[in-house]
Amino acid sequence: MELCIDRVSKIYGNKIACDRISLSLHKGVYGLLGANGAGKTTLMRMMCGVLCPTSGTITFDGIDVGKEEYRDLLGYLPQNFGYYPEFCAMDFLLYMAALKGIPKVHAKEKASELLELVSLKNEAKKKIRTFSGGMKQRLGIAQAMLNNPKILILDEPTAGLDPKERIRFRNLISSMSAEKIILLSTHIVSDVEYIADKILLMKAGQMIHQGTLDEILSVIKEKVWECRVEKNKADELSEKYPILNFRNEDEDIFLRLVSEEKPCEGANRTEAVLEDLYLYYFNELH
Amino acid sequence: MTDKLKKEIKEAFEIDSPVGKKQFLKDFRYPKLNKTDFILEQIFYIRKKTWLFSVLIMGFIFWFLHFYENSSTPNMNLWIISSLMPFLALIFTVELSRSSMFKMEEMEAGCLFGLSQIFLARMLIMGIWNGILLFIIALTANLYLPEGMIKIFLYLLAPYLLVNGLSFYFINNKRERGEIYSCAAIAVMVSICGMIMPRFLKRYSENIGTWVMSVVWITGLFMVLTQLRKMHKKLEEDRWNFA
Amino acid sequence: MSEGLDVIYDKIYKYCYYKMENKQIAEDITQETFLKYFAQNIKIENGRQMAYLYTIAKNLCTDYYRKGKGEERRAEWSENEEYLTEDFSKNLERKYVLRQAMKNLEEGQQEVLFLRYVNEISIKEIAAFMGISRFAVYRLEKAALSLLQQILRKEDFYD
Numbered sequence: 001m002e003l004c005i006d007r008v009s010k011i012y013g014n015k016i017a018c019d020r021i022s023l024s025l026h027k028g029v030y031g032l033l034g035a036n037g038a039g040k041t042t043l044m045r046m047m048c049g050v051l052c053p054t055s056g057t058i059t060f061d062g063i064d065v066g067k068e069e070y071r072d073l074l075g076y077l078p079q080n081f082g083y084y085p086e087f088c089a090m091d092f093l094l095y096m097a098a099l100k101g102i103p104k105v106h107a108k109e110k111a112s113e114l115l116e117l118v119s120l121k122n123e124a125k126k127k128i129r130t131f132s133g134g135m136k137q138r139l140g141i142a143q144a145m146l147n148n149p150k151i152l153i154l155d156e157p158t159a160g161l162d163p164k165e166r167i168r169f170r171n172l173i174s175s176m177s178a179e180k181i182i183l184l185s186t187h188i189v190s191d192v193e194y195i196a197d198k199i200l201l202m203k204a205g206q207m208i209h210q211g212t213l214d215e216i217l218s219v220i221k222e223k224v225w226e227c228r229v230e231k232n233k234a235d236e237l238s239e240k241y242p243i244l245n246f247r248n249e250d251e252d253i254f255l256r257l258v259s260e261e262k263p264c265e266g267a268n269r270t271e272a273v274l275e276d277l278y279l280y281y282f283n284e285l286h
Numbered sequence: 287m288t289d290k291l292k293k294e295i296k297e298a299f300e301i302d303s304p305v306g307k308k309q310f311l312k313d314f315r316y317p318k319l320n321k322t323d324f325i326l327e328q329i330f331y332i333r334k335k336t337w338l339f340s341v342l343i344m345g346f347i348f349w350f351l352h353f354y355e356n357s358s359t360p361n362m363n364l365w366i367i368s369s370l371m372p373f374l375a376l377i378f379t380v381e382l383s384r385s386s387m388f389k390m391e392e393m394e395a396g397c398l399f400g401l402s403q404i405f406l407a408r409m410l411i412m413g414i415w416n417g418i419l420l421f422i423i424a425l426t427a428n429l430y431l432p433e434g435m436i437k438i439f440l441y442l443l444a445p446y447l448l449v450n451g452l453s454f455y456f457i458n459n460k461r462e463r464g465e466i467y468s469c470a471a472i473a474v475m476v477s478i479c480g481m482i483m484p485r486f487l488k489r490y491s492e493n494i495g496t497w498v499m500s501v502v503w504i505t506g507l508f509m510v511l512t513q514l515r516k517m518h519k520k521l522e523e524d525r526w527n528f529a
Numbered sequence: 530m531s532e533g534l535d536v537i538y539d540k541i542y543k544y545c546y547y548k549m550e551n552k553q554i555a556e557d558i559t560q561e562t563f564l565k566y567f568a569q570n571i572k573i574e575n576g577r578q579m580a581y582l583y584t585i586a587k588n589l590c591t592d593y594y595r596k597g598k599g600e601e602r603r604a605e606w607s608e609n610e611e612y613l614t615e616d617f618s619k620n621l622e623r624k625y626v627l628r629q630a631m632k633n634l635e636e637g638q639q640e641v642l643f644l645r646y647v648n649e650i651s652i653k654e655i656a657a658f659m660g661i662s663r664f665a666v667y668r669l670e671k672a673a674l675s676l677l678q679q680i681l682r683k684e685d686f687y688d
């Protein structure tokens with residue numbers, strides 16, 4: 001099982017949304033991290049065959065992304081989606097099942113199973129327009145899983161979910177990661193930190209890092225420091241080093257920063273977490 | 287005694303549920319619908335409103351034919367029926383562009399039967415349905431009006447094709463999601479033109495209306511065909527452009 | 530479809546187990562039956578299709594025998610297998626006697642009794658499966674049942 005992305009680019013006018021991205025995905029959970037506008041959605045759309053790459057190819061075990069066969073293996077949750085206002089949750093799933101070619105007899109069974117999985121069983125007959133953002137999102141996730149996809153691509157699946165729903169979503173993903181390639185994008189680090197087998201880091205249309213959590217953390221390993229300094233000193237340090245985080249503490253400023261060696265007196269080295277790496281790349285402080 | 291035995295036979299062969307069942311059924315990939323079944327199933331997803339409104343238009347035409355005498359202006363009643371046709375075309379277009387109206391395109395595009403096939407299915411269903419309606423309207427009109435079948439078909443189809451052709455043009459060249467309003471505006475305009483035309487044409491020869499209709503008919507058909515081809519190409523090759 | 534796929538799965542499995550008397554083999558054949566069936570059909574919704582499902586299962590069971598060494602092999606793999614359920618309270622010996630008694634019947638008779646009473650399949654469906662008329666199924670069922678009762682009487686089953 002291999003999803004192969006080979007030198008894929010997407011260019012809009014003179015803006016490069018994806019720049020020669022090459023990836024090889026196997027079964028497991030992949031977390032695609034990046035700031036807004038990094039090209040995550042563009043990449044995912046191309047992987048779902050709804051957007052044509054300017055150049056490059058995407059194949060799954062030799063099946064091209066443009067083929068029906070590929071779409072048969074795909075489950076996709078777009079970032080923004082609407083719904084037909086006359087539909088209730090069940091109608092919606094049955095409609096999507098029909099588009100996925102699932103015969104009605106099986107679709108009903110599968111749909112109620114999934115509604116239960118995303119805790120919408122009691123809302124099955126309710127109109128979607130009465131749903132909260134989180135409920136709609138859960139319904140979208142259920143929709144993507146109707147055809148038992150081998151490739152599950154979820155664009156910002158946790159958007160609109162409350163903390164409890166987030167945890168449930170993470171458990172859901174971990175429980176079904178076997179025999180599937182799951183790719184989910186987010187800009188919230190904690191969504192993927194513990195469930196993703198591999199993390200992909202995207203910036204300005206390029207894949208800047210990919211690997212397991214430990215692998216990609218090695219970039220800043222042993223380089224994260226915490227210290228508490230005066231305002232002037234803090235300004236000085238922020239000129240010199242990338243700042244991950246800061247907060248005011250009484251007269252002083254608490255800083256968390258990246259540095260090869262000890263940045264100042266009294267600085268303590270701390271363990272690097274994914275959040276640090278994310279901030280290191282995407283923080284607007286520097 | 288036999289009843290007890292029957293029950294005992296059942297119990298004797300009772301065994302625990304097999305271990306691999308859950309996993310197998312979970313991962314089981316059902317065989318998929320073929321294209322014909324898919325299109326047939328889509329009939330049920332055409333909105334009730336759509337059926338209702340088109341039947342209402344037909345009903346109105348029947349009522350009109352039945353209760354209105356032929357007026358002094360030549361072909362006046364045919365002109366009036368003809369100017370209702372743009373609305374039938376509008377219903378067609380609205381149903382067709384439902385995906386984009388409700389932001390379902392992207393989700394639908396990622397399915398086995400992608401956007402192009404949903405489009406095709408709706409096109410086929412609505413095309414056949416409108417064909418049937420037009421035919422019934424034409425047959426009924428022929429009973430009440432003196433113009434004859436060919437002329438009736440010409441008058442009915444010309445505005446219908448024109449509005450559809452223009453609407454498809456707007457769908458193909460849409461900038462934002464407002465294309466449906468353009469389509470509605472066109473339908474209303476064509477309809478009004480149809481109402482005004484006969485009074486305007488009255489001054490000229492009696493046959494000029496037929497000539498006008500013929501020109502519109504040909505233009506409309508040409509537009510529908512070229513725009514459909516364009517639409518098909520866009521959906522098949524370029525996929526949907528969400529940018 | 531009146532029954533869910535999981536109910537049908539259980540029944541086919543029961544049928545295969547009755548034929549093969551080995552859990553692993555029975556389940557393998559059950560799954561293969563499903564895959565084979567759905568390679569050609571989209572849904573199970575009427576008797577004829579249900580009958581077809583059983584036909585596939587039966588053929589697969591027969592094929593399995595042919596590939597192996599027939600009856601000796603069967604004895605080998607079923608050595609340690611028994612109809613054990615979580616429910617031990619019921620009279621195990623009585624069940625055993627009943628199953629053994631069933632084995633004295635002809636294959637067709639056994640099958641009718643099994644499908645009719647264990648899997649609760651309609652006469653119509655059995656008729657389609659066995660390729661005989663409904664009336665013939667009915668007769669076969671009656672005959673098998675009285676024969677079974679005769680055998681059981683000899684075994685002092687009814688004391």
